Amino acid sequence: MRYLRSPNIFQRVVVLFLIVIIPIYVLVLVIIHTSGVILHKEIAGSMESRISSYSELIDSEINHVAKLKTEYMYDEDLQQLSTVSIILTDYERLAAVNRLSRKLQLFKDSSRIVQDVQVYIPNIQKTIGIMSYSKPMGDEEKAMIREVNTDHSPKIVSWQNQLILALYDPPNSGARTNFYFKIELSPHLLIESLMKITAKEDGRFYLMDKANTWMLSNASGSSEQKPQNAVQAFLNGSSDPQNSGFGNLTLDEENYFGAYRSSNYSNTTLLVAVPDRQVFGLLNRYSQLFWILSALSIVFVFVYSQRLYLLIHRPLQVMVRALRKVENGDYNIYLKHRKHDEFQYVYGQFNMMVNRLRELIHEVYEQRIHTQQAELKQLQSQINPHFLYNTIFVLHRMAASYGLPDVTRFTDYLGKYFLFLTRTGASEISLADEWNHAIIYTEIQKIRFADRIEVVWSELPESFHAIRVPRMIIQPLLENAYKYALEKKRRNGMLRIAAAAEDGNCLRIHIEDNGEHLEEEDLKRLVYSLNEGAINRETTGMVNVHRRLQLHYASRAGLSFERSELGGLKVTIQIPQMEENEHVPTADCG
Template sequence: MPDFLKSLTIYPKLVLSFLLVIVPIYISSLMMNRSGQDIVQTQISDSMASRVHFYTVSLETELARLTRLKWEYLNDDDLLSLANTPERLDDFERTQAILSIKNKLYLLKSSSPFVENVTLYIPALNRSINANNFDYQITEGELEAITDSERMRSALFGIQGRLLMSGAYPDSVYADRAPVLAMEIELSRAEIVRTLSSMSEGGQGGVAWIDASGRWQVSTNTDSELLELLADGLGSYEGNEWPQRGQLQMVSGGVAYFTAHEYSPALGATLAVFTPAKTVMQPLSEHRNWIGIVSVIALLLVIVFSYWIHQLIHKPIKRLIGSFRKVEKGDLGVRVYHVNRDEFHYVYNQFNAMLGQIQSLIHEVYEQRIRSQQSELKQLQSQINPHFFYNSFFILQGLVQMREHDLADKMFHHLGSYFQFITRSGAENVTLASEMKHARAYVEIQKIRFSDTVLVELEDVPIAWESVMVPRLIVQPLIENAYQYGLENKQADGLLTLRFREVEGNRLMIEVDDNGEELGDSRLEEMRKAIAAADRAMETTGLLNVHRRLQLKFGEDCGLQVSRSELGGFQARLTIRREEGEE
């Protein structure tokens, strides 16, 4: 048996065994449904692609026939005779010729259901001949459109919602001269839409015929969002870059569609048919319903079985484990009770009795340890209080002897603040803000002593840490050490910095750096070893004193660390901790 199974508790093992029976059945059903869905989707897609190809070829064939007829008419002898030499005909002959041309145009219109109207413009007569209207006169803008060389290169083009084919004689694309004949064939949008509608099955979905340049389109569906998605899906291609054939999947208005399309180079347009996905997948709906029913039944069985096991076995075990975890966190007052008179009732009673005995023993040991720590704290702190007292009065004596009365006055002021902090309270702990205020008073005293030879940079205490309680006199000894052993002999450009840095574990680092030049690597290593063995020393002073008191207050992962500063001198780094909820 794998190791991870051995580590599982009884409850997940029982549930896992039940799932090993249900899950394979469920997965096989899903795979069968997926396989059937893929087969049906492939068949439908092939059918849609086949229909699109058939209608694309049909449209190409019909429009190619109309193009041939257009050029046959433009090269007709009677038309050319009327267009080139209208002055040779009298009014009667001219009228007869126009009527004959109108009949020919009507025959062209009647030859295809896709033709809505045919118009011939004869510049020599300055008039238009229309298959549907004898008095129709083509507008100047429409004439410019149908004789535009770019439009005549296209099989089809659109103007004001109309779908047109045009031609001129001579062909203005290749001959730089005014045409003597211009023909316009207007296609019937209604007939095209009716023809395209037969492509969509059951009246659902739709068909769209879209120009490659995006200048016209014919569709059986008025959903503008769906048509925009289709145009975006096909992209904006020109010539051979347009995708010849393909399939797309789109979502419009919360409805998914399958789309098959084919591009016609001859027409410069794409024919696309789109069908709702729910229609395509309808044959599998009943099978999916059964899959859903089986899934619900299996889920209910798993839930009922899991709940039964949970109530009888897992819940009592979980309650006991939760109690053990509370004990691990130090809560020895937790108690558990079991109503049923079974094995868990006995285990719970023994657990409660065991905690009562442990609580009694811990109380005795804890009280003894606290008394011992308080005694050690008082002893350690008493060693610091006289230390700065001696140094301060030596400095003051020197100022008086040199008759520096103003500096002596400042010295008295800062000394007063300093010793007020020392003597005003016998409390072992103060806020970090108070400790830093005391350290600043000490720095002001040292500034008087060192004048301008040492620059001091002290950061402000982070607001969230101002009220955190710390042992008294933990920062000032670090600054005193920097002055005494690093900056004492600096003649100029001395630098002392104090910075704060928050780290993970809800801790704060206080870093004191100097650029002194007297600290050697051997001395630094000796200090590291002394700090590491500070808990075993019988007497501790200076930095070791600070380190030991911090560990007694905050634990073994806090205290003092020493290293080479980036400034080149000595760095002392204090680490303190803020308890949860302490602000």
């Protein structure tokens, strides 16, 4: 059976926190849902109450107009003009018309929604209006008035872009008509009277007749067919389109919550629509708070769990990964722990262990390299090393026999130089031999550079002549000075080599030049190459000398770099004095 891995500490902590948080999360969700249902009902009830109030207001206004219209039907002047105008004198007829016109003005002023009032009297073939006395009423208009009054109830109809309340007298279809009474309602005044219904919200209202032949609205573009169709579709889709109801609808690509009420008296329907963002704004805020709380809860769980993870689990994982790297042979690893706790101590001990392992391996590795290099030199030395020296010696005797002193001197130096290089034997020589070999090297360079470079040597302290040092520790430093500092100088080059004993047990050899191209960054790079072991083309020889000195003297010797008083680089070789037949220095040059 396959082994099932049990959850780690971090996973268990997360699960525990989720068990605590989830019931609270569900409780908040139930509260928000319940609040939403209650809020929805309250908003619907509030809107229905307002719609009912304004719908009754419209019915009341229309009823007021209808009553005034009925009262004016029995006006004495209207009756005289419509029945016995033929027996009236011109003066009496004109006076009756003027009085009736003023009464129509009073009729208009007594209503908040009437725009104009007109009475057409067939007996005198004239239409009397407010301060007007015009031509007869057309047959189409009379037919419209008869058609809308078939049930003798006040109806608002749309005729030639006008909203009309009309009647005629007598209402009996078989009798002769005495007059036609036409009242024009003002759409602007109707809209204005309904504006307060949406004053608190950025909402819309629609007032229309049940037949959907006309519609008034405070919404811009309400005369377009698209909103009208949306409103009609909403009403047709309601459960009780003939009375009242509420629901959701979409107007101009925005969601609205709508409520409506129909009036059988005025044959109108009033619909109010408020954007969902305002109707359910409070509910949306609750929802946002819920999601914020949910997010914060999740963040809290993971932050706290992560905190535990950082304190315990992660340091252990770091230690395990580090041990695996060491197991795979990676010793260039260093663990850091910022907090002052037990893990800082464990990490510190681990770093000390890895560093010690790395040092031991490095020493073994370098010892192997030096052994291989020694073997290679031994193989190379099997080629007769004296052939080159003998050839140069023959050249030296020929130059002497021909009286060429400069060539004689040059070949003498060159022969001694190659004799030193091809000499076999121990890897250590006396410091005096190393010192003399370096002098021969500078003499050869003096012949090469003539008067361009001046070389100044000091005396080597006699007490250090016999000490044993690794071969070739001075010449690579001189070669580096010539190549990178003095070679390009046309004149006034300076190379100074001085040796000084300190406390009688430590020797410092200073090699200085007056090169002009040493920048501070170059000097820092040289120091870094010694401390970190970084090697590049320009520092290979010097770093090798430094490492060989440290290996030979147990890290108590080596090189150091600083800026020379001459302006160039100053390299200092530190060599402790060792007792005869001993491999441990008697003094530390640090």
